[in-house]
Amino acid sequence: MEELRLLLVDDEEHFRQVLAKRLSRRGMAPEQAGSGEECLNLLEKRPMDVVILDVKMPGMDGLEVLRRIKERYERTEVILLTGYANTQDGVDGIKSGAFDYLSKPVELDHLAGKIKQAHEKILWEEERKKEADFRARMEQRMAAAERLASLGTLASVVAHEINNPLAIINDSVGWMQLLLSKPDMAEMHIKGQLEKGLGKIAKSVERAKKVTHQLLGFARKDDSVVSEVNLSQLVEEAVQLVEKEASYKEIEFVQEVDASLDSIRSDAFQLRQVLINLLTNAIHATGPKGRIKIRLQKDGEQAILTIQDTGQGIPQEDLERIFEPFFSTKPTGEGTGLGLFVTRGIVEKLGGTIEAESRLGEGTDFRITLPRVYQNEGSVEAEGRTDWLEKERDTASKPTTPGEKPS
Amino acid sequence: MKREPIKVLLVDDEEDFVEMLSLRLETVGEEVTSAYSGEQCLEMLEGKAIDVVILDVKMPGMDGIETLREIKRRFPAVEVILMTGHGTMESAIEGQALGAFDYLLKPADFNELMEKLEAARKRKVATKG
Numbered sequence: 001m002e003e004l005r006l007l008l009v010d011d012e013e014h015f016r017q018v019l020a021k022r023l024s025r026r027g028m029a030p031e032q033a034g035s036g037e038e039c040l041n042l043l044e045k046r047p048m049d050v051v052i053l054d055v056k057m058p059g060m061d062g063l064e065v066l067r068r069i070k071e072r073y074e075r076t077e078v079i080l081l082t083g084y085a086n087t088q089d090g091v092d093g094i095k096s097g098a099f100d101y102l103s104k105p106v107e108l109d110h111l112a113g114k115i116k117q118a119h120e121k122i123l124w125e126e127e128r129k130k131e132a133d134f135r136a137r138m139e140q141r142m143a144a145a146e147r148l149a150s151l152g153t154l155a156s157v158v159a160h161e162i163n164n165p166l167a168i169i170n171d172s173v174g175w176m177q178l179l180l181s182k183p184d185m186a187e188m189h190i191k192g193q194l195e196k197g198l199g200k201i202a203k204s205v206e207r208a209k210k211v212t213h214q215l216l217g218f219a220r221k222d223d224s225v226v227s228e229v230n231l232s233q234l235v236e237e238a239v240q241l242v243e244k245e246a247s248y249k250e251i252e253f254v255q256e257v258d259a260s261l262d263s264i265r266s267d268a269f270q271l272r273q274v275l276i277n278l279l280t281n282a283i284h285a286t287g288p289k290g291r292i293k294i295r296l297q298k299d300g301e302q303a304i305l306t307i308q309d310t311g312q313g314i315p316q317e318d319l320e321r322i323f324e325p326f327f328s329t330k331p332t333g334e335g336t337g338l339g340l341f342v343t344r345g346i347v348e349k350l351g352g353t354i355e356a357e358s359r360l361g362e363g364t365d366f367r368i369t370l371p372r373v374y375q376n377e378g379s380v381e382a383e384g385r386t387d388w389l390e391k392e393r394d395t396a397s398k399p400t401t402p403g404e405k406p407s
Numbered sequence: 408m409k410r411e412p413i414k415v416l417l418v419d420d421e422e423d424f425v426e427m428l429s430l431r432l433e434t435v436g437e438e439v440t441s442a443y444s445g446e447q448c449l450e451m452l453e454g455k456a457i458d459v460v461i462l463d464v465k466m467p468g469m470d471g472i473e474t475l476r477e478i479k480r481r482f483p484a485v486e487v488i489l490m491t492g493h494g495t496m497e498s499a500i501e502g503q504a505l506g507a508f509d510y511l512l513k514p515a516d517f518n519e520l521m522e523k524l525e526a527a528r529k530r531k532v533a534t535k536g
Contacts, residue, residue: 156493160465163492164421167514171427174517178434209514216493216512225500 004119006030009039010054022108028115036060040068047073050118054081055089063092070097077118081106159212170205173198214338226374228263229271231303235294238275246283254293261298264372270346277343278307278366285311285364305368313360322356350374412438413528414456418448419463445469452482459527464491464498472501479506486527490515
């Protein structure tokens with residue numbers, strides 16, 4: 001049994017001292033207070049489990065003290081000591097939340113028994129509360145997992161349903177643009193207006209496509225393909241992919257790699273997506289001639305990846321929301337508000353965590369912790385996947401050159 | 408100097424999509440044949456010389472993966488580019504294992520599609536003459 005914190009409150013000092021001594025002998029040494037006020041002051045400094053409280057006291061009487069204790073310290077149990085044969089006080093006390101009452105003169109065995117029962121009740125309630133908290137936490141987690149799963153399914157269905165009509169719009173526009181660019185159209189006087197309208201449609205398709213493709217990126221996180229991933233090499237690749245954008249602002253990349261961190265087992269494709277998302281964000285946040293620092297560390301069974309920008313930082317109220325879907329501080333049409341949402345989805349899917357820390361005016365850190373060995377029953381062993389990815393990377397890193405056709 | 412048009416077979420159950428992409432490809436000079444199902448795609452291949460099939464993955468009846476398998480069995484020289492609005496990695500990996508040349512997500516960037524068509528035809532010519 002945990003240490004019992006006991007307080008004895010009675011204005012008759014002699015009675016109190018004797019009772020305290022006898023309780024101490026039974027291993028229940030109480031603290032003491034000589035009045036209701038003293039009792040409440042003491043409780044303010046030190047919480048108590050059980051208070052033995054005399055009802056009949058000058059100044060604030062026991063029933064009033066009881067009410068105040070119950071108001072402020074709902075987990076403290078109170079045993080009232082009432083005058084001989086004064087059951088009315090006891091009944092009133094129980095109504096106000098006392099654990100029980102004993103009438104004076106007090107029989108020590110009886111009192112000790114009641115104290116024990118009160119303490120047991122406290123422990124039992126604590127236990128029950130712990131269990132309830134635990135259950136609530138689990139339920140919350142389950143609900144979140146379910147929501148994510150159904151959101152993933154919904155996202156992929158919606159994205160698919162929208163991608164098809166988008167493709168039709170896209171090719172219709174492209175075709176009309178091609179027709180307008182033919183020599184015999186050069187004379188048409190509304191050619192410019194038509195081109196303007198078509199340009200807007202094409203741009204809007206691009207915008208909608210960004211959203212649906214990112215949603216699919218989120219939905220896709222169920223199909224992890226696990227292989228040996230060399231993180232520093234992956235960082236290097238991701239930096240190369242975003243370097244062009246960074247060079248416009250003369251942003252410098254600094255890499256700091258813990259040499260003892262060898263390859264980890266994870267999903268290279270998805271991790272690259274994560275890196276590109278975070279680096280792109282960092283570039284957008286960082287001003288001209290700024291610096292982006294990428295740090296790789298080993299921490300026991302985990303790898304830690306930190307991306308630190310020297311941007312203006314994120315205000316606290318935004319920081320709490322950045323991982324929410326469709327939250328964006330960029331102007332309408334520029335950010336989908338899905339980047340960090342997808343990023344977190346991927347990291348969590350790979351058994352890791354992501355957190356952001358920001359100092360206004362100094363910059364923001366994104367810190368990803370990944371298990372060095374990711375295990376998941378649903379994941380696929382990478383096999384013959386690499387060259388497919390190589391190809392994808394080639395086309396991604398190469399600027400597209402329309403019209404470059406062999407004759 | 409006029410280049411040889413790519414003979415494309417476009418397969419998708421979305422008729423509007425087939426129509427518009429065909430028009431666009433024809434406008435840049437390619438030769439396009441249309442099919443609206445996997446079964447129809449295979450029929451077309453029987454009677455026509457095709458360089459590259461652009462194949463939708465998700466179709467009612469015979470789906471893209473099944474169709475791809477049949478194409479590779481019966482017409483191994485024909486290259487296939489898979490296209491889907493549903494970006495599951497699984498079908499990309501499966502498609503590659505079955506011999507697809509590449510994979511595109513709808514709505515695809517036209518320049519990217521053209522590059523892939525060109526590269527697919529090049530491979531077809533290089534490997535099978």
